[in-house]
Amino acid sequence: MTSTVLNGFILTRHWRDAPAGTEIEYWLATDAGPIKVVLPSQTSVAFVATQHRSQVEAHLATMPGMEIRELALKTFHQEPVVGIYAKHFRQLGRLARALQAQSIPLLEADVRPHDRYLMERFITAGVLVEGGQSNGATIVDCRLKPAPEYRPALKVVSLDIETSQHEALYSIALDGLPDRVVFMLGEPPRESSEPDAPGEPMDFALIYCPTRKAIIEKLNDWFERNDPDVLIGWNVIQFDLRVLQKTANECGVPLLLGRERRPIEWRTHPGKQGYLFAPTPGRVIIDGIDALKAAVWSFPSFSLETVSQTLLGEGKAIGDDYDKMAEIERRYQEDKPALALYNIRDCELVLRIFDKAKLLQFVMERAQTTGLPADHFGGSIAAFSHHYLPRMHRLGYVAPSVGEIASKAYPGGYVMDSKPGFYDSVVVLDYKSLYPSIIRTFLVDPVGFVEGTHAADPATTVKGPQGTVFSREKHCLPEIVTTLWHARDEAKRVKNEPLSQALKLLMNSFAGVLGATDCRFFNPKLVSAITLRGHEMMKLTREFVEKRGYVAIYGDTDSIFIWLKRTHTNEEAHAIAATLARDINAWWTQTLREQHGLANFLEIEFDTHYKKFFMPTIRGSEVGSKKRYAGLGVDAKGKEEMVYRGLEMARSDWTPLARRFQEGLLSRIFHDEPYKEFVTDYADALLAGEMDELLVYRKRLRHRLDAYQVNVPPQVRAARVADDYNAQLGRPKQYQNGGWIRYVMTQSGPEPMENRQSRIDYEHYLAKQLQPIADALLQPMGESFMALTTAQQGLF
Template identity: 45%
Template sequence: MATNQVIATDVEAPIQIRGYVLSRHGYDMAGSLCLGYWLWTAEGAIYWEVPEQEVICFLPAASAAEAQQALVDQEGWRLQPLPLTDFSQQPVLGLYCRSLTGFYRCREKLQAAHIPLMEEDVRPQERFLMERGIRAGIEVRGSWRRNADGSLCLISQHARKADVQPELRLLSLDIETTMDARHIYSIALQMADRSVVLMQREETPRPVNVDPGLQIEWFDSSRAMLEAMQDYFQRWDPDAIIGWSVVGFDLKVLARACEQERIPLRWGRGMQEVHLRESRTTNHYFVDWPGRVVLDGIDTLRGATWQFESFALNEVARELLGREKLIEDPDQRGEEITRLFRHDPWALAAYNLEDCRLVSDIFDHAKLMPYLIARADLTGLSLDRVGGSAAAFDYLYLPRLHRKGYVAPVYASGDATVDSPGGFVMNSRPGLYDHVLVLDFKSLYPSIIRTFLIDPYALVEGLSGAHPDSERVDGFNQASFWRQEPILPALVAECWQARDQAKRDGNIPLATAIKIIMNAFYGVLGSPLCRFFDRRLSGSITLRGHQILQDSQAWFQRQGYEVIYGDTDSLFVHLHGHHSEEQACARGRELAAAINDWWRDRLLTEFNLASHLEIQFEVHYRRFLMPTIRGSQEGSKKRYAGLVSKGSEHKLVFKGLESVRSDWTPFARRIQRELYERVFLNQPYRNWLRQQVDDLLGGRCDAELVYRKRLRRPLDAYQKNVPPHVQAARKMREHRRQQGLPERYERGSSVEYVLTLHGPEALGLTTAPLDYELYIERQLKPVVDSILTFVNDGYDKSLAPQADLFYDLDKTQD
């Protein structure tokens, strides 16, 4: 295994290394399991090998004879009694296998014999770290070994966790191809202050107006270009590869091209080979890149809870950076890239490299690397594991569970027979209100776990019959939790304290990472796809949340306040009468403090529990609208709008309404924002609204009449119900086929379309005038009536020609 820098020359000399885990590997060597880890260090990347390990999983001790019979023709395994039990309090055996290959064969044999296995999916390279409490930072004591190729690797079985903050080197990668992605025009690489574009074509003279820093290397064959890229990977030696759809497009296309040229993917450190695989269930691609991590910008932003109307690179760059791609129009991009390749390759290189720079700048602007590093330090997950809440739970929970004398249950074997509803949503009281306070329970579900001691281990002990009632806390769905040292509440407490400290330190990425992980704990317990799924656990969280919100509502009503809405962890309290901003906010803080005291006293008296529930005063809405369900008098849920005022400044907040929904047109969203602001501020709106209709009918709002909706399925999968965006996409597909152009839409693509007199048509392929009357009926009237009905007005009243004969509102409105 080659290293980036030779940092030791005395082979066999003992050494101590502090590093950060980049990639983790398990493989067989000479019939024995070896674990391998690439570590970032301040002096350069090194490879650490842990030889002669065993793969382990667990099975019931009662199945020993059956297991031995099932494995009679296998070698390299042993069953060992352990001081551990399963969740049924029955003893278990450890199945130890000398090699991965042998383990896979044994696992297949045992599963075929219907012998239940526990923790059989935990990878040995993960188990080695998690059982030692190592998450990402690490300290290794060992010695160097020189391999046959002359490279060095660190050999050791001794490691412990360490606080290491890596300074990772990022390489941004982007490729340009033909429209069918069968031929690669160019490959752009950008890292810190260096960049290059590799292009397969004859060299052309540098134009005078080209950036002097733009470097192009020209190649007469695809093979030469791909080999040069591989050489750059080794010479520049990045720690991470970043890009936009970098795995699902760029790397997939590059790997296919290398396969056609019979070039091994030796892109990893030490010239190790990279492996791409496709998920059979999701069609997503994953990459195993020794010594480096691959980070997709879209997945990373989503994992860090960023929200955009579209995650297209151009849209995200425009919103975050105020910049755009050099070729913007998606309808013309493919043809323009081909034209540039043939006639202006320097412009194509500039476009290719700018995409790399946009990705790098987005990572920097959104602080994605500090977020990922903080997340890895917290959970033990590798940097490129963007999702993985269940895996993070396992990483943190399993070692603690083993130390309590238990192994995890058979996958998703918990009680699924009882009810476990979702979050509580109160029936709303529709209306237009003055002065509404929102009080929000801080991290409600984690605080319930912490307060009421909800925990898989505590549930097993609580239901065991081994402990008196005084040592148990009753949950819901016949759950009972042992009070003594539960695991999950302690984990939540650690996360909570770390998050508070991160906030005090101004470390927003770390605070965000901790919040995401804490909120995922409930999901892990409530998902039938997770190891610790059990509705006695999830129900004890959600049903307790229902109780807390309902009892809190009753408390507010006893104080003389009306609660007009409640949702999962928030209560909306109406203050009657007139209040200044300062008075309303002061009252909100007083109410929060009073109800927190009430909960503290109640939980101590009734349950002998310390309360970790904390309700906070969140915001004061000077004006607030709780709408009705469209076409009904019933109040809506998860949909509202409010006006926040500070001095002369005003801010509109929308939740679930058209102005924050991407399936409504920009026109409808703008109308809603401006109309609501006028009504909230008691400003005239009728003449303004008439002008908007005139502009619409006069064609002056056409640019705002574009719908955008994502395809959830392949186009041909829509059969019985064919929504407008699918109709538009099919028309575009047929047009492109007639032009000999490749498919443009696939599952996950966003379709931009308009409503015409010939029906929905994709943007760029409109054959008929826009259907303005349909836009008025579907887009304008619903948003107008959603608020005007509460001021005894509406679209028809405001815009009817004879309105002034019957309504005197214009005297005050305009």
């Protein structure tokens, strides 16, 4: 056994109460391979107001292994606290429940040992391991320090399974490591056969297994032999791993995908029925859908086919869901090599999507940025706590409990009333990271609010909205934001896009966290101090712009849309916008210094020049809409781009017919091209049946089908027809628990694509899809859809 010094990156974390005390386990990826770090005999801590010490001591008399210590800490109510130190973490839970019955809060008792160990040492994901005793791949009783720059090369495997329509396992494919393989249920063919598709050689091992039990055993052996750090897939936890676990249970064999041949430690989501988490010792499991959503990618659908077509320009669909299942069944029965090829191609697509979108890098940078496990998506509250708690402790405070402040509504972002119509030369200025910059500039902070409220000298405070005051000297959040801000600037400088995105998302989450009732720091006054300051800033910015002779036609949270009042060349518009941004920033710097004695971290930037711009009215009124507009943007090099926000063109629940029509009509109007003939020809083509492929609605069923009783929208009616049809054919019902449905409107009502029987209701598409879009654009110009189409032919 030797002493060790090495860098590592935390893959998984775990704690357990052992006889000698709480034991913490971290699995690390290192340059020397995977390492398990074990920290035995860790003491857990929570806090209680000193005034309740006697009640706590009465409980501790029956709880050996716990003690009280004097501490120089206090609550947000300025009450001194004592520390409760426990040999076992679960003892704190039992004490918390006992004290709760007496209405005594045990503060921070819910912070898990492996998280507290890291946060109190300012460790997120990269660590420096010092000392301890190593025995093979295990290091015991060492010290961990931050190593924020360390990023190892990770071994990644992509996993995909194929099943029958009733989830009976047929095959498992594994790709991404040299040992590429498909484990297939059944006996090998008597004669060698190639997959059906020409030019598709079998560049992987196809191993036949006589039973499903044998497949699981082969899978366990593969993971032990190849030892990946990361397992990726598509819906890999909710489907693939769930089916594998179910299959293993039915076969009476363990599923051992963790390091040291350990099982998945399944957990259910407390708020989502049926949603599963799959913590796996030593390995990170990343679902491609979750990772894309966390990185704020957007697609009409997150199906593997849609995402791969969008990002890679290719896919491998073999029909709709039921055609696909029929083809999988045929290949399993008649051509297993072809099924194996289909299976492993899914793995390849997932690997290529991860590479194209830099998802693995994003996941690693997000873990390093937030302090959360790499496979923990969401978690803004936990990330805030990871950064905030240790800094708060060092300022002498302990955190309040969740729910200490009652829920109360607070103002959201500022949305300016719009001025609808068509415009030439509109420029958009945008405040860079508005809410983080407000936190930095005006020192908005939970501890700072407490300190400011109790400050004896007003000169040591900053006044905020609604009577809030913040300490100029004692705070945590402004420093956290500043550190992240500088890190993001550096990430952008070196073009580290995944890190820049992770830092941006974390910073921008802080205001929302302070307004989340599940956060221990929730306080409507705090979040209002941010949002209302944003309101004030946008109003002052509007005044500044209009004093310069321009018109603010719209504003939304951090952006202001400025009409330059006449047509300008692209160069002129860019120059005006740059001057406005420079002057606004200089005005903020002077105003904040002279009126508040504050440094300015507010920065407005030039975002876009719209050569042509359209702001619609609310449908059926003359009032300007909000969060809905379109524009013909032009960059500094003169490159044009059509931009749509909130219009039918940008919404997935409108038909392709509507989106294509709106795009074509707007483009013609913006480019001063004839548009009347386009409208009439489009309507003619619809009625002639030439656009039937564009008439499909795709909508989401957000609830179980049987939950729709009084209000039954078209998509629900279509789904019920579809599942009745599925039942008639002996197929599983597809929509009982929600999902996405594709349907068309017929003369008999909505009918699903699985079973369309009636003629298309073209009048519906004219009146409900084309006319609203057309009139919103034509009426400001004195035209109407009805006038144009009726003049052409009697459509109505």
